[in-house]
Amino acid sequence: xxxxxxxxxxxxxxxxxxxxxxKKQEVTVDTASISADQVDAEVSRFEAxxxxxxxxxAELAQENAIFAGHFALAGDIAxxxxxxxxxxxxxxxAEAALMQVKDEYVVIFESMDDEYMRERASDMKDVSxxxxxxxxxxxxxxxxxxxxxxxxVAQDLTPSDTAKMNMDLVLGFATEEGGVTSHVSIIAKxxxxxxxxxxxxxxxxxxxxxxxxxxxxxxxxxxxxxEAMVAVYKEKAEKFEAFQKELESLSSLPSExxxxxxxxxxxxxxxIEDIKYATQFQIEGVGLFRSxxxxxxxxxxxTEEEQFEAYKEAAQLLGGKELTIRTLDIGGDKELDYxxxxxxxxxxxxxxxxxxxxxxxxxxKTQLRAILRASAFGYIRIMYPMMISMDELTAANHLxxxxxxxxxxxxxxFDEKIQVGMMIETPAAVMMAEEFAQKVDFFSIGTNDLTQYxxxxxxxxxxxxxxxxxxxxxxxxxxxxxxxxxxxxxxxxGMCGEFASDEKASKxxxxxxxxxxxxxxxxxxxxxxxxxxxxxxxxxxLADAALKLDTAEKVLELLExx
Ligand code: PEP
Ligand code: MG
Numbered sequence: 229x230x231x232x233x234x235x236x237x238x239x240x241x242x243x244x245x246x247x248x249x250x251k252k253q254e255v256t257v258d259t260a261s262i263s264a265d266q267v268d269a270e271v272s273r274f275e276a277x278x279x280x281x282x283x284x285x286a287e288l289a290q291e292n293a294i295f296a297g298h299f300a301l302a303g304d305i306a307x308x309x310x311x312x313x314x315x316x317x318x319x320x321x322a323e324a325a326l327m328q329v330k331d332e333y334v335v336i337f338e339s340m341d342d343e344y345m346r347e348r349a350s351d352m353k354d355v356s357x358x359x360x361x362x363x364x365x366x367x368x369x370x371x372x373x374x375x376x377x378x379x380x381v382a383q384d385l386t387p388s389d390t391a392k393m394n395m396d397l398v399l400g401f402a403t404e405e406g407g408v409t410s411h412v413s414i415i416a417k418x419x420x421x422x423x424x425x426x427x428x429x430x431x432x433x434x435x436x437x438x439x440x441x442x443x444x445x446x447x448x449x450x451x452x453x454x455e456a457m458v459a460v461y462k463e464k465a466e467k468f469e470a471f472q473k474e475l476e477s478l479s480s481l482p483s484e485x486x487x488x489x490x491x492x493x494x495x496x497x498x499x500i501e502d503i504k505y506a507t508q509f510q511i512e513g514v515g516l517f518r519s520x521x522x523x524x525x526x527x528x529x530x531t532e533e534e535q536f537e538a539y540k541e542a543a544q545l546l547g548g549k550e551l552t553i554r555t556l557d558i559g560g561d562k563e564l565d566y567x568x569x570x571x572x573x574x575x576x577x578x579x580x581x582x583x584x585x586x587x588x589x590x591x592x593k594t595q596l597r598a599i600l601r602a603s604a605f606g607y608i609r610i611m612y613p614m615m616i617s618m619d620e621l622t623a624a625n626h627l628x629x630x631x632x633x634x635x636x637x638x639x640x641x642f643d644e645k646i647q648v649g650m651m652i653e654t655p656a657a658v659m660m661a662e663e664f665a666q667k668v669d670f671f672s673i674g675t676n677d678l679t680q681y682x683x684x685x686x687x688x689x690x691x692x693x694x695x696x697x698x699x700x701x702x703x704x705x706x707x708x709x710x711x712x713x714x715x716x717x718x719x720x721x722g723m724c725g726e727f728a729s730d731e732k733a734s735k736x737x738x739x740x741x742x743x744x745x746x747x748x749x750x751x752x753x754x755x756x757x758x759x760x761x762x763x764x765x766x767x768x769x770l771a772d773a774a775l776k777l778d779t780a781e782k783v784l785e786l787l788e789x790x
Pocket of ligand 2: 653674676677
C-alpha cells in the first residue's frame with residue numbers, strides 16, 4: 229500500500245473504488261516554416277480552427293459557464309493578432325505560432341501574485357489545446373474507455389476534460405497539480421464530488437484499475453489498501469453521507485438557535501461566478517463581495533458602466549437578498565497589472581484600500597456611482613474597508629453624497645436609503661467602535677486583518693503562523709468590544725473573516741452576540757447545524773467564560789469541552 233498526504237482539499241468526502249488514470253495526449257507540433265505564398269492559407273486554417281473551437285464551446289457553455297469564458301478566449305482579438313502576426317511576419321505555421329502565443333500568455337498569468345489569476349493560465353492552456361486539436365483535426369476523449377465508477381487520477385484536469393466525463397461514473401478526483409480555486413475544484417465542489425488537488429507525483433504509481441481510497445476530509449490517499457481498511461472507510465463514507473443528508477435537511481429551516489435566537493448566514497464572494505455558486509446554498513445574502521477581484525480580473529480600472537453591469541447582475545442574482553459590496557480593497561498583497569503601486573517598506577501598512585480611494589477620488593467615485601446605480605436593482609449595502617478614523621469615514625461619506633447628488637441631477641435612480649457600513653479590521657476601528665457605531669448602519673469584523681493588526685503578526689508569514697491565532701484573548705476581546713459597541717447604538721455586527729466559519733468559534737461568536745456570519749458558501753450548512761444545535765443561553769455563558777481566560781490554549785480547551 230502507498231499513501232499520500234495532501235494539504236489542498238477542494239471538496240470533502242470519501243471515494244473508494246478503482247482508479248482511472250487520465251494521461252495527457254501528447255501532440256507533436258511541427259515547427260517547419262511556411263513559404264510566403266502559404267501565409268493566407270495558413271491564416272485561414274487558423275481562423276477555421278477558431279470557428280470550430282468556438283462552435284464546440286458555444287454548445288458546452290450552455291451547460292457550464294466556464295466555457296463562456298473559453299469561448300471569449302478562443303476568439304480573443306489579441307491572441308488572434310498574435311498568432312496571425314507570427315504567421316505573416318515570421319512565416320511560422322499556425323500550430324507553432326499558436327503554441328508560442330500560448331506560452332507567452334501562460335508566462336504572464338503564472339507570474340501573477342494572485343492565485344486566481346495564476347490559475348487562469350490553465351484556461352489558456354486548455355483553449356490552446358482545443359485550438360491545436362482543431363488545427364490537427366483530432367477529436368480526443370480520454371474518458372472513452374471509462375466504463376465503471378472510478379476515482380479519476382490525472383496530472384491536472386481542464387474544464388474541457390471534465391466536460392467529456394460521464395459524471396455518473398466519477399467517484400472522486402485526485403490531481404497532481406492545481407489549487408483549490410482551479411476549475412476541477414469548483415466543479416467538484418458544485419457537484420459534491422470528493423476532490424484532492426496539488427497531490428504531487430502520483431502517476432508513476434497509480435495504474436487504471438488499482439484500488440484506491442480518497443479521504444478528502446483529512447487529505448489522505450491510499451493506493452492498494454487491504455480489505456479491512458476498505459471496510460473501515462466504507463463505514464466512514466456512509467456516516468459522512470448520512471451527515472450530509474442531515475445538513476441538507478436543515479437547509480430550509482430557519483437560522484435560529486433551539487431557544488429561537490436568530491442569526492444570519494451569508495456568503496463571501498469575489499465575482500459573479502461565486503454568486504451563482506453561492507445561491508445554490510441556503511444563504512441569507514452576501515456579507516462580503518470583494519470588489520477588488522473585478523479590478524484584478526480586468527486590464528484597466530473597470531469603467532462605471534462595467535462595474536454597474538456587474539453589481540446589477542449580482543444584485544439581481546440575489547433576488548432582493550442582501551448584497552454587501554466592499555469598496556476597493558487593493559494594495560497590500562493585491563496588485564493590479566495596470567497600476568504601479570509605490571514601492572513601500574510595509575505594503576500592508578501602506579497605500580491601500582480606503583487610503584488609496586480617498587486619494588484617488590476619481591477611481592473611488594466611479595465605483596460609488598456604479599454601486600449606487602446598481603442599488604436600484606436589488607438590496608445593496610456599501611462597506612468601506614480598512615478604516616482607522618472618523619475623518620476617513622466623513623471623507624468617504626462626503627464623496628458618496630456628492631455621487632448621490634450627481635445622480636439625482638442626472639435623474640438616475642438609486643436606493644436613497646442605501647445602508648453604509650464599515651469593516652472593523654484595525655485596532656483603531658475597534659477602539660473607536662463606539663463613535664463609528666453612531667455613524668454607520670452596520671459593522672463587519674474582518675478577522676483576517678484584525679488578527680494580523682491586533683497581534684502585529686503578518687497573516688501570510690509561515691514562520692510565525694503559530695502566533696496568528698484569532699483565539700488569542702486580545703482578539704476575542706476586540707471582537708466582543710466591537711459587538712457591544714455596535715449593539716449599544718443598534719448597529720448590527722457581522723463577521724466576514726475566516727474566523728466566522730471556524731468550527732470551534734461559531735458558538736462562542738454567537739454567544740458574544742454576533743448577528744451575521746459570512747463565509748464561503750460551502751461552509752454555511754455546517755455552521756447552521758452547529759448553531760441550530762445550541763441555545764443562545766448556553767452560548768452566552770460560554771462566551772462569558774471564554775472572555776475571562778488569559779490564553780488561547782485555555783479558550784480552546786474550554787470550547788473543546790463544551
Ligand atoms: C478580513 O480582513 O477579514 C477580510 C474579510 O478581508 P480580506 O481577507 O479580503 O482582507
Ligand atoms: Mg481585510
